[in-house]
Amino acid sequence: MATFLHTMVRITDPERSRAFYEALGFRFSRDMDIVRDGELEATNYFFSIGDSENVLELTYNHDGRTYEIGTAYGHIAVGVDDLDGALARLQREHGIEPERPPYRVTEGGSRICFVRDPDDYRIELIERRSH
Structure with missing residues (x-):
């Protein structure tokens, strides 16, 4: 039987990324340094949400590299x-604006909205309460 464990994305500023994901409701769980040949290569930051432990891994490589998201990446969805x-809260604390105002994909469906994290990854916010 397979079990989903986590999703990993690469980041360029651990403090900004941690603050962003915590503002979404993720809880920082732990970090783990990756040392190769005596050199600090990367640090992995693990986050939990709700009852799901360590489902998001943010990886910071210490060599200063940059990344391109590419056309295959879609988004991470988070229920709020x-x-x-x-x-x-995202606008006030992080200056993050939605791509467009909240909307419903189907009549009577959940309200959704997309934002971008500090590294420009798209995050879909899905309202999980009924109105």
């Missing part, structure tokens, strides 16, 4: 209880 509150 209060979409308007989450968006207001």
